[in-house]
Amino acid sequence: MAEISSFVAQLHSSLPDLGVSPIYSNKFSQIFLDQHHVDSYSASDDEIPTVDYSLLLSDDSDQKLIALEYLRRACQEYGFFYLVNHTIPDKVFDCVLNEVSDFFDPTTIEDRKIYCKRGSPDKIRWDLNSSAEENREYLKIVSHPEYHVPSNPSNLSKSLEEYSKEMRKIVGGLARAVSKTLGFEEAYIEKAFNLNSGFDVMAMNLYPPNSRSKSAVGIPEHTDPGFVVTLMQDVNGGLQILSHKGKWINVYIPSRGILIQLGDHLEILTNGKYKSHIHRVIVDNNKVQRFSVVTLHGPSLDKIVSPGIEFVDDENPQKYCGKTYKDSLEANGGHLIDVESSLQQLRLA
Ligand SMILES: O=C(O)CCC(=O)C(=O)O
């Protein structure tokens, strides 16, 4: 145990290295940065922590302790990290990549337009934005508690359903691990968000190469609601996250890895201890097309989320008001499937 404490202490003292083992370096980047991209959207290649999921589940209690401490620091000091050695089979990962790529076939764009509704009960929504504010085609589906997907093509439906089930297992594992990093019983987050009935929205985002976009912006700056956001992609390039030090960092996800970003509602629950971070997609520097599959894993719609009493005291007064997840998603007049952030409105002065 003494050995572990000293290891954890060592880990603690080596803050700048929290990043990662060198094998996850930027060699995975498949997008070629344009030397001439507009400076205002430039970002640094600072490393982002890599969390090994298998170690969080390790039977070796010492190893698990170290992994949890690493996760705690990744949550508190970054708020986003890469997840590797997770349990999604390669086959499931690769099928999603193939099916999503086929779905976005430019010759079938007319077929996709049938999902271009804008009603409040939309469970599937397609859109194409090509403007100064946003350059992306997307398909959004509500994937939990009920699973909705276009019936056509049928392979896409099957692959995404499997992927969604596998990803929910990982998010359950993360909820248990994150609860422990906060010093609570494993079920703390599951109960606080009622994740078993959690409202999940999956977005397939396609970004054109810069030559075909109307501006440098793929998606403008935002944070996402929910517990965590999971993201997989075909190629690296364009996604940038604003660190707590106010520095934009380029995201380079290791091959078959997943990017995890903490959501607004974890920030609310922890009264600001674990924060959601602003991110954006810049297409200005990508010379090739890119797509991502992003899932916002939320609390159940009827769950009121407010700061846990354990996070509030004289030194840390309550920073957010409580609201049901449904009301917080609709606070800006948006529809549930828009999964818009309302963190600003929920902040107490
Ligand atoms: O596609 C990406 O890289 C990010 C997408 C995103 O931030 C979102 O869908 O909320």
Ligand SMILES: [Fe+2]
């Ligand atoms: Fe996002």
